[in-house]
Amino acid sequence: MKPSLCLLLIAMIFPMLTPTLSAQKCRSHANWEEKVEQDPQALLRREQLQNFTEIYQDNSSSRALKVTIPVVVHVLYNNSTQNISTAQINSQIDRLNEDFRLMNADSLSSSHAFWPYVADAEIEFCLAQQDPDGFATTGITRTQTSVPYFDDYSEDMKSSATGGVDNWDPTSYLNMWVVGFHNDSLTLGFAAFPSELSSDPELDGIVFRHEVFGTVGTAGSNGFGVNDNGRTATHEVGHWLNLFHIWGDDICGDDLVNDTPEHEEENYDCPSFPNRPNNSCGSDQNGEMYMNYMDYVDDDCMKMFTGGQKLRMHAAIDGARSALKTSAGCESSSVGIRATESIPFNLYPNPADDMVMVDFGASQQNISASVYSLSGTLQMRINQKTGSSIQLPVNALTSGCYLVEIASDQGVKTVKLFVR
Ligand SMILES: [Zn+2]
Numbered sequence: 001m002k003p004s005l006c007l008l009l010i011a012m013i014f015p016m017l018t019p020t021l022s023a024q025k026c027r028s029h030a031n032w033e034e035k036v037e038q039d040p041q042a043l044l045r046r047e048q049l050q051n052f053t054e055i056y057q058d059n060s061s062s063r064a065l066k067v068t069i070p071v072v073v074h075v076l077y078n079n080s081t082q083n084i085s086t087a088q089i090n091s092q093i094d095r096l097n098e099d100f101r102l103m104n105a106d107s108l109s110s111s112h113a114f115w116p117y118v119a120d121a122e123i124e125f126c127l128a129q130q131d132p133d134g135f136a137t138t139g140i141t142r143t144q145t146s147v148p149y150f151d152d153y154s155e156d157m158k159s160s161a162t163g164g165v166d167n168w169d170p171t172s173y174l175n176m177w178v179v180g181f182h183n184d185s186l187t188l189g190f191a192a193f194p195s196e197l198s199s200d201p202e203l204d205g206i207v208f209r210h211e212v213f214g215t216v217g218t219a220g221s222n223g224f225g226v227n228d229n230g231r232t233a234t235h236e237v238g239h240w241l242n243l244f245h246i247w248g249d250d251i252c253g254d255d256l257v258n259d260t261p262e263h264e265e266e267n268y269d270c271p272s273f274p275n276r277p278n279n280s281c282g283s284d285q286n287g288e289m290y291m292n293y294m295d296y297v298d299d300d301c302m303k304m305f306t307g308g309q310k311l312r313m314h315a316a317i318d319g320a321r322s323a324l325k326t327s328a329g330c331e332s333s334s335v336g337i338r339a340t341e342s343i344p345f346n347l348y349p350n351p352a353d354d355m356v357m358v359d360f361g362a363s364q365q366n367i368s369a370s371v372y373s374l375s376g377t378l379q380m381r382i383n384q385k386t387g388s389s390i391q392l393p394v395n396a397l398t399s400g401c402y403l404v405e406i407a408s409d410q411g412v413k414t415v416k417l418f419v420r
């Protein structure tokens with residue numbers, strides 16, 4: 001019998017004894033490993049951020065830490081169930097603000113052996129008040145997609161070309177995509193690590209299945225009852241700010257945080273304290289910190305970040321994600337809100353040399369096509385009364401990345417354009 005088949009049979013007969021075969025709830029680390037296979041330079045980028053992190057930790061005492069991160073939630077829906085309510089989105093933002101400020105009602109008691117390690121991470125979140133162009137926004141985009149369920153191994157949800165929606169400037173916003181995953185997928189979500197922001201900006205952000213987003217609405221549905229308290233996002237934002245799984249993704253692995261005990265492996269469900277006291281990695285009698293947000297336990301069982309994890313996250317905010325500190329995303333806009341409905345269109349070729357075609361598929365009225373630099377400076381604008389397409393002469397633009405905003409009576413949509 002092949003070992004894998006043998007293990008599978010054991011897993012079927014003794015599901016509680018084979019936790020390593022349980023659901024890979026979070027794909028952040030697996031995606032990272034795949035990335036390294038394709039691009040070994042990713043290891044170097046991670047090492048560079050680690051070096052920065054260690055210097056930051058050594059000089060952290062005099063720093064002002066508190067920061068507010070602007071969030072944009074991209075709801076991608078194929079059916080009305082996937083088009084989650086604003087209340088569900090607000091409940092997720094609330095959960096993040098509680099967990100990252102140690103305001104969660106279920107935090108450890110001050111008599112618990114791990115209480116001395118519990119930290120207020122001093123990170124807050126707002127739904128964006130203004131978009132990258134300075135327009136007022138709800139911080140929520142809603143886009144109907146022809147994709148019924150996204151593959152949790154793909155990044156298709158991150159591009160309008162593949163049925164998704166492009167992220168907003170990832171240096172200034174935390175982008176969250178809320179999507180439908182296949183029913184047979186047990187993945188809850190995945191995040192991009194900050195060391196990849198410079199090399200793959202278009203992939204930066206966090207993806208969630210809607211059943212684990214927030215605490216109301218569809219949260220907990222379709223068999224995800226233990227993930228109904230918004231803690232998937234707390235965990236994934238941890239990754240987005242450079243935290244690793246507390247078991248270091250290995251047997252007795254290292255999460256590079258000094259004040260978390262080494263874990264033999266991940267924990268599931270909700271163990272009782274102490275869990276694995278004096279474990280094989282050399283923990284003390286208190287065992288493993290299974291109630292940490294970076295383990296795999298049920299939502300109602302995870303309750304804490306440590307001071308070491310807090311510093312590591314702030315190092316990411318001070319380093320790779322430093323533009324967040326000057327982002328205007330949380331400030332209200334003096335410019336009026338614009339239509340939120342999205343116009344479906346194709347833009348090609350992209351990258352382009354001299355001419356770009358914007359094809360709507362059907363006739364539109366009062367079309368306006370604007371090309372902006374990434375800093376928001378208008379480069380050109382073409383107006384057209386009616387038509388099913390519009391042409392943009394981009395031959396006068398210097399090489400680089402631009403934002404193309406198409407507006408018509410049907411709505412507004414912005415996409416990225418690369419000019420060679
Ligand atoms: Zn994870």
